[in-house]
Amino acid sequence: MPSSIIDCAPYQAELLALASTLPTVPRADLYAFFEDAKRLAERLPQELRDGLDDFNAHGNADGYLLLRGLPVEPDDELPATPASSPAPADRQLLNMEAMLCVVGGGLGLLTAYDQGYGNRRSITVLHELYPTPEAHPLSGSTSKTQLEFHTDLSHHAHQPNYILLSCSRGDHEGKAATLVGSIRKALPLLSDEVRDQLFEGKFTLRYDATDPEATVRTRPLYGDRSDPYVSFNRSCVSAETPQDVAALSALSTALTDVIEPVLLTRGDLLIIDNFRIAHGRAPFTARWDGKDRWLHRAYVRTDRNGQLSGGERAGDVVPFAARR
Ligand SMILES: O=C(O)CCC(=O)C(=O)O
Ligand SMILES: [Fe+2]
Numbered sequence: 001m002p003s004s005i006i007d008c009a010p011y012q013a014e015l016l017a018l019a020s021t022l023p024t025v026p027r028a029d030l031y032a033f034f035e036d037a038k039r040l041a042e043r044l045p046q047e048l049r050d051g052l053d054d055f056n057a058h059g060n061a062d063g064y065l066l067l068r069g070l071p072v073e074p075d076d077e078l079p080a081t082p083a084s085s086p087a088p089a090d091r092q093l094l095n096m097e098a099m100l101c102v103v104g105g106g107l108g109l110l111t112a113y114d115q116g117y118g119n120r121r122s123i124t125v126l127h128e129l130y131p132t133p134e135a136h137p138l139s140g141s142t143s144k145t146q147l148e149f150h151t152d153l154s155h156h157a158h159q160p161n162y163i164l165l166s167c168s169r170g171d172h173e174g175k176a177a178t179l180v181g182s183i184r185k186a187l188p189l190l191s192d193e194v195r196d197q198l199f200e201g202k203f204t205l206r207y208d209a210t211d212p213e214a215t216v217r218t219r220p221l222y223g224d225r226s227d228p229y230v231s232f233n234r235s236c237v238s239a240e241t242p243q244d245v246a247a248l249s250a251l252s253t254a255l256t257d258v259i260e261p262v263l264l265t266r267g268d269l270l271i272i273d274n275f276r277i278a279h280g281r282a283p284f285t286a287r288w289d290g291k292d293r294w295l296h297r298a299y300v301r302t303d304r305n306g307q308l309s310g311g312e313r314a315g316d317v318v319p320f321a322a323r324r
Contacts, residue, residue, distance in 0.1 A: 004062040009069030011045045016071045018043060019098035026097060027089045030125060034101060034110050034314035041106030052106045055271065056302065063182035063277030064262065064270060070099045070166070072267040078168055080290035081130050086122040096166040097126060099269050100296050104164050107271070108302035109314045111160060113153055116320035117208035123317055129165070129295040131286035138209065138235055140281070140297075143171075147281040148234040149181060149255055152274055152299070155207035155216045157321035158307045159231075160299035163272040163279075170265040171293040176284035177263040178270060180277045181255030183221075183230035189254040195221060197247035199228070206236045216323045220251055223275075229305070230255075232278040264295065275304065 008015065018040050026033040044052070048067070055065045072078075072095050079091070104110045112125045131143035140147060153159045165178065190198070198221040208214035218237055221228040234252060239245045255278050264270060272279055286292045301307040301318075 004060050004064055005066045005068060006048060006051045007069050008048065008067050011048065012069065012071040014045055015099065016095070018102065019071070019093075019095060022093060022098055024093050025090055026093050026101070026126070027087065027091065031313065031315040034105060034125070037098070037101035037110075038105030038314060040102045044102065044106060049106070052103065055273075056107055059184075059273050059276055061182060061184045062180070062260065063184065063273045064180055066262060066271070067099070067103065067269040068267065070267045070269055071095050072168060075169070075266070075291070081169055081292045081294040082128050083130070083132070085128050086124055087126070087128055094168060094296070096168045096267070096269070097296050100126075100164050100166040100298050103269060103271070104162070104298050104300045105314060107162055108300040109308070109312055109316070111299050111301045111314070112317040113156060113160070113299060114317065114320040115153065116155065116322065117211070117214060125298050125315060127297040129293075129297050131292050133288070142281075143176070143284050143286040146283050149179070149252070149278040149280045150233045150235070151231045151278055154218060154231040154233060155205050155323055156318075157323050158301065158318050159305075159323070160274055161302040161304050161307060162300040163274050164269065164298045164300060165264065165272070166269040166296045167264040167266055167294070168296065169291060169294040170263070171284045172287055172291070173285060174263055174265075175282055176293050177261030177282045179259055179261055179280040179282060180272065181259050181279070182277045183228060183255075184276060185258035186230075186251070186254035187228070189257060190250055194247045194250045195225075197243050198251055199225070201239060201241070201244035201247060203237055203239050203244060203248065205233060206238070218323070220248060223305070229275040230278060
């Protein structure tokens, strides 16, 4: 098995026993819930603990870590896939929410964000991802159309380090792959000139489709020249000079060349390094039958690249601050 996948099936009973000690109604007191989840992270099976610590310290070439075989409920014990959000405040804890928060607590601080444009979902740590018929074309609620490569919250000064997606239900036909493009794999495909341009050129990210003034300067590559971070958004980043336009296009092509589909199925938890991969999602067909694809999502901050300044707590809502 590649180092980016950990088979958790052997630990199901142990993980269920851990989850059973968490508050059964997480939204009754989210701060308390996240504190408990963080404590439990210390008691994860050693292989998982080591895998998370290693990924946190060094990342990997794929830019993600996938935990498979987590103890999801039998499908007929799960509620129907939601058709609206937020989740009811009194909803009982689901196993894949428990896994999301324990693993998230093991990586850093579970965090809610004000995105700075009318948040399409309520501002909460625990997001629900499910298809909706009238989805905004750039949102994760789409199904018929591909969700194009992007970095989550790249316009935010405190962009989260990790995106965690845990899966209670996969899509019916097994088509809704999460698409990942790793900069560690794409970088060798870029010439030195293109790399310099991506570090130093002028690129603009428009983060609110309804407001032409809502823009930030964005750097497609930044950080360590030999192992850079990537920030990419195929639908919303533009450049003006021919050199910048060509460099952006070369990055887009390179990320596509290394694309890897990760098909999430029930019991999977995908940890995306939001600094090292751009991600999207393949189109799929929703049936609106209460059994459509259902993911739980949370963002995690760490001390990388100015996300923290001290005194933060898991469960905090980070106010909007535009990236500079
Ligand atoms: O559904 C997925 O696999 C990814 C969704 C996503 O990238 C998003 O909502 O930002
Ligand atoms: Fe995303």
